[in-house]
Amino acid sequence: MFEFGKKILESQPFSVLLGTELEVFEAGTANLSLVVREELKQQHGFVHGGVVSYLADNALTYAGGSVLGDSVTSEFKINYLRPAIGDKLVAKASVLSSGSNQAVCQCNVVAIRGDGERMVAVAQGTITKVEQKL
Template sequence: MSDLFEFGKSILESQPFSKLIGAELTLFEEGSAEISLVVKDDLKQQHGFVHGGIVSYLADNCLTYAGGSVLGDSVTSEYKINYVRPAIGQKLIAKSSVISHGKTQAVCDCKVYALNNDTEVLVAVAQGTINKANKPKN
């Protein structure tokens, strides 16, 4: 495993919400990232599929990981998500990549899939702008 991947895992481990829901970084290399999540009943809404907030979390975090892979410490400036079908399956997998970047900003895209009996089904697409984090001055 690369130093970048190990660093990325340590960042995810430091995020209380990511730990709470069981998110796992499965790929982190320059220009791309992948985060997966085993679907539990606690993550579903009243219709039996994964709540949109969880799907959105995966897209947001994965977009920021992809952007951070080329910018360093980063935060989401904005993103848009389209839900294309209900998230039904045993696992969700977010896959993000950098479309374009400069020194302080990256534009990334993300696709979120539900893994259902070894078949990936697209459930959401997102695009976001990721900015290099500015450390506040005291």
């Protein structure tokens, strides 16, 4: 399952551009990470909210996809808790509930730096199985 997940990530041009890595991909859970670079920051020096949102969205879809198969995000909500300051971001997503066609998932995004890790955002979303190629 993990190798399949890596191939999916490698087929996503935006994920490749950002340098996203798959750390965990198991039934009901997925962790994606991203090394923080200057190009990903906004004018105050922390990671841009769009990057944090992307990471949460993709992790949610990976978690949902781990139980549904080929999937897309139907909707998601994110709460930014504090500035994303650190050397690496990790989005840790898990399935809360799933059926045959959709899953509701949650995600915690943490920033990792020398003094440990701090949660910077939380997200929840609905992931929907793709029945056919779009």
